[in-house]
Amino acid sequence: MAQRGSYAKGVAKREEILGRALDVVAREGLRGASVKMIADAVGLSQAGLLHYFDSKEELFTAILRKRDELDAAAYGPFDDPHGSLDDIADGFLHVVRHNAEVPGLVQLFAQLSVDAADHTHPAHDWFLERSRHMREGTAAAFAASQERGAATPALSPEAFARILQAVSDGLQIQWMQEPDLDMAGVISQLLAALAPSSVDAASSDAASSDQAASR
Amino acid sequence: MAQRGSYAKGVAKREEILGRALDVVAREGLRGASVKMIADAVGLSQAGLLHYFDSKEELFTAILRKRDELDAAAYGPFDDPHGSLDDIADGFLHVVRHNAEVPGLVQLFAQLSVDAADHTHPAHDWFLERSRHMREGTAAAFAASQERGAATPALSPEAFARILQAVSDGLQIQWMQEPDLDMAGVISQLLAALAPSSVDAASSDAASSDQAASR
DNA sequence: GTCTATATGTTGATAGAC
DNA sequence: GTCTATCAACATATAGAC
Numbered sequence: 001m002a003q004r005g006s007y008a009k010g011v012a013k014r015e016e017i018l019g020r021a022l023d024v025v026a027r028e029g030l031r032g033a034s035v036k037m038i039a040d041a042v043g044l045s046q047a048g049l050l051h052y053f054d055s056k057e058e059l060f061t062a063i064l065r066k067r068d069e070l071d072a073a074a075y076g077p078f079d080d081p082h083g084s085l086d087d088i089a090d091g092f093l094h095v096v097r098h099n100a101e102v103p104g105l106v107q108l109f110a111q112l113s114v115d116a117a118d119h120t121h122p123a124h125d126w127f128l129e130r131s132r133h134m135r136e137g138t139a140a141a142f143a144a145s146q147e148r149g150a151a152t153p154a155l156s157p158e159a160f161a162r163i164l165q166a167v168s169d170g171l172q173i174q175w176m177q178e179p180d181l182d183m184a185g186v187i188s189q190l191l192a193a194l195a196p197s198s199v200d201a202a203s204s205d206a207a208s209s210d211q212a213a214s215r
Numbered sequence: 216m217a218q219r220g221s222y223a224k225g226v227a228k229r230e231e232i233l234g235r236a237l238d239v240v241a242r243e244g245l246r247g248a249s250v251k252m253i254a255d256a257v258g259l260s261q262a263g264l265l266h267y268f269d270s271k272e273e274l275f276t277a278i279l280r281k282r283d284e285l286d287a288a289a290y291g292p293f294d295d296p297h298g299s300l301d302d303i304a305d306g307f308l309h310v311v312r313h314n315a316e317v318p319g320l321v322q323l324f325a326q327l328s329v330d331a332a333d334h335t336h337p338a339h340d341w342f343l344e345r346s347r348h349m350r351e352g353t354a355a356a357f358a359a360s361q362e363r364g365a366a367t368p369a370l371s372p373e374a375f376a377r378i379l380q381a382v383s384d385g386l387q388i389q390w391m392q393e394p395d396l397d398m399a400g401v402i403s404q405l406l407a408a409l410a411p412s413s414v415d416a417a418s419s420d421a422a423s424s425d426q427a428a429s430r
Numbered sequence: 431g432t433c434t435a436t437a438t439g440t441t442g443a444t445a446g447a448c
Numbered sequence: 449g450t451c452t453a454t455c456a457a458c459a460t461a462t463a464g465a466c
Binding site: 031107110111113114115116117118124127128131152154155156159162163165166167168169170171173174176177178181185186189190192193194196 | 246247322325326328329331332333339342343346367369370371374377378380381382383384385386388389391392393396400401404405407408409411
Binding site: 009010013044045047048051052 | 434435
């Protein structure tokens with residue numbers, strides 16, 4: 001079963017590099033992230049690193065992709081179109097809380113979000129697709145919750161999904177500026193206001209998260 | 216009264232440059248804004264422009280400051296701590312709708328928001344202060360609205376202010392990626408769900424804004 | 431597969447002529 | 449007050465040795 005040849009090995013090494021890059025970026029943060037910084041961090045030369053990733057944008061996108069992968073594994077796929085709103089809210093809040101421990105990734109995500117708004121940016125389509133996919137699951141779950149009478153009828157499911165996503169992205173920017181901000185606490189309150197039933201379970205294990213919605 | 220000396224002239228010229236820069240940036244858009252781009256746009260050399268603004272950051276911050284100033288003049292100070300939630304929502308939605316016509320400013324704001332998260336960035340304090348100031352007015356108005364029973368009690372005023380601001384910032388990023396997105400429509404729906412009375416007046420003159428919350 | 435060395439471009443800022 | 453010319457610093461990407 002031992003795979004032979006450079007292809008499998010290259011892929012494995014690429015994964016290993018990604019894992020290490022993720023670690024370093026998450027911990028150290030990264031302002032004006034450059035290829036060289038990551039290369040140094042993972043113990044390769046800049047050219048050596050670009051042997052695995054053809055361009056800066058591809059590298060950074062791969063890091064975020066890996067992050068999504070790990071988050072989904074750890075906290076469940078919170079974009080599952082068949083999940084209940086409770087489950088989605090629960091997974092979502094876990095991810096948000098986790099984000100507060102990886103400032104470098106939040107910073108990288110925010111920076112790339114802005115850069116990738118350019119329609120010619122290599123990561124543009126990935127961001128669009130990720131966005132759309134996440135909203136679809138959220139909207140479906142919200143619609144189901146509305147039918148049960150558990151969520152407010154004042155909002156269209158699409159608007160709710162947009163809002164949840166926008167709040168999350170926007171809070172990350174505020175949090176980068178004010179690290180004391182309790183992102184999960186604010187989102188919990190929003191969910192409690194719009195879809196009361198979805199929060200009871202999700203925030204029961206996070207009694208500390210509503211101490212300060214803002215400060 | 217004709218002021219003499221280079222100081223007054225310098226200030227006037229600086230203002231004129233700012234106005235022109237705002238115009239061009241707003242209309243043409245601006246990706247990865249550089250000093251040279253703006254210099255070209257306003258018809259100066261790069262060095263000529265930096266004669267009025269000592270650094271790149273100061274220039275960009277001045278442009279956004281000017282934008283706030285003009286918005287406040289056109290749509291009222293939506294951060295007035297004594298305004299009603301109706302007035303604030305009204306002004307806020309006007310600004311949001313206006314933003315959809317000045318993509319370059321939205322892009323510049325988003326870019327600088329991320330950059331200025333760095334605590335050593337020259338515009339860091341300005342962003343913090345602007346943020347805090349806006350939220351204060353919103354929170355106070357929301358609290359008053361709650362007391363009248365017009366807004367949901369499920370949310371603390373501080374959380375509401377945070378949410379409104381985060382949604383606004385987050386939607387701008389989504390909108391940069393999907394220009395069809397109706398930012399004001401989404402925000403209207405959110406306000407309708409959280410503080411019903413504040414929307415009736417504010418969105419009555421914008422019947423077209425709820426055609427599509429998302430697309 | 432990984433390195434060193436480098437090509438090539440851009441940036442923000444400064445010096446000095448006019 | 450505005451320009452041209454130039455600067456050093458840094459980026460990404462590539463070529464070629466090993």
